[in-house]
Amino acid sequence: EPEVTQTPSHQVTQMGQEVILRCVPISNHLYFYWYRQILGQKVEFLVSFYNNEISEKSEIFDDQFSVERPDGSNFTLKIRSTKLEDSAMYFCASSDSDTVNTEAFFGQGTRLTVV
Amino acid sequence: DQQVKQNSPSLSVQEGRISILNCDYTNSMFDYFLWYKKYPAEGPTFLISISSIKDKNEDGRFTVFLNKSAKHLSLHIVPSQPGDSAVYFCAARLAGTALIFGKGTTLSVSS
Numbered sequence: 611e612p613e614v615t616q617t618p619s620h621q622v623t624q625m626g627q628e629v630i631l632r633c634v635p636i637s638n639h640l641y642f643y644w645y646r647q648i649l650g651q652k653v654e655f656l657v658s659f660y661n662n663e664i665s666e667k668s669e670i671f672d673d674q675f676s677v678e679r680p681d682g683s684n685f686t687l688k689i690r691s692t693k694l695e696d697s698a699m700y701f702c703a704s705s706d707s708d709t710v711n712t713e714a715f716f717g718q719g720t721r722l723t724v725v
Numbered sequence: 726d727q728q729v730k731q732n733s734p735s736l737s738v739q740e741g742r743i744s745i746l747n748c749d750y751t752n753s754m755f756d757y758f759l760w761y762k763k764y765p766a767e768g769p770t771f772l773i774s775i776s777s778i779k780d781k782n783e784d785g786r787f788t789v790f791l792n793k794s795a796k797h798l799s800l801h802i803v804p805s806q807p808g809d810s811a812v813y814f815c816a817a818r819l820a821g822t823a824l825i826f827g828k829g830t831t832l833s834v835s836s
Contacts, residue, residue, distance in 0.1 A: 614768070616768075643823055643824075645826075651828065652727075652814075652826050652827060652828040652829065653769065653814060653826040653829075654826070655823045655824065655825065655826075658823050666822060666823055701768050701769070703768075708821050709820070709821075710756040710757045710776075710818060710819070710820040710821070711757055711774065711776060713759055713771040713774060714771075714824060715771065716761075716768030716769045716770070717768050718766065718767050718768045719766075719767070719768050
């Protein structure tokens, strides 16, 4: 069964450092998303991406964040200068449509720890 | 601003009994509602969904009920099994927008 894969599963980084989280969405999907979940809190939407551009972003997704689809398979989230409060599980998701009745498929997540 | 609320952080149920997980929302424009299930160290997995034009959707042991006037939906699991123990997230969306999640309810099913 096709799945969304994320690497690494756990990333530890020093405050102020840049970090890149990687995702390989399901191959025939066209819509890509990043969400995050701070420990004990809800899953929060960060950004959606379609046709090589951001289609929607939340207020969390400020200038420190960027996304890229560098080739035909990867979808990355970059945090330029990490802060302690960026520590969270980051989930990548993909879907084959943005119609309302389409579910998104999630990866297993990357746990980011900023120290 | 919590548009999707799951007010019960946890629920404990005995095996074989019914589990009822509740979710409230504030935006009456939401078109679609989904339930996701999450095990530790895994990403959320889609479970069941319902369109805003329906009031019930059933898939095996899982049934979702939607009460639009009350802006409330619930997930019923009958009978509950120990393997159902997980965090359950309610999510909602408008057409063409991303999913908005609730905080989740941790379900524990004891044998």
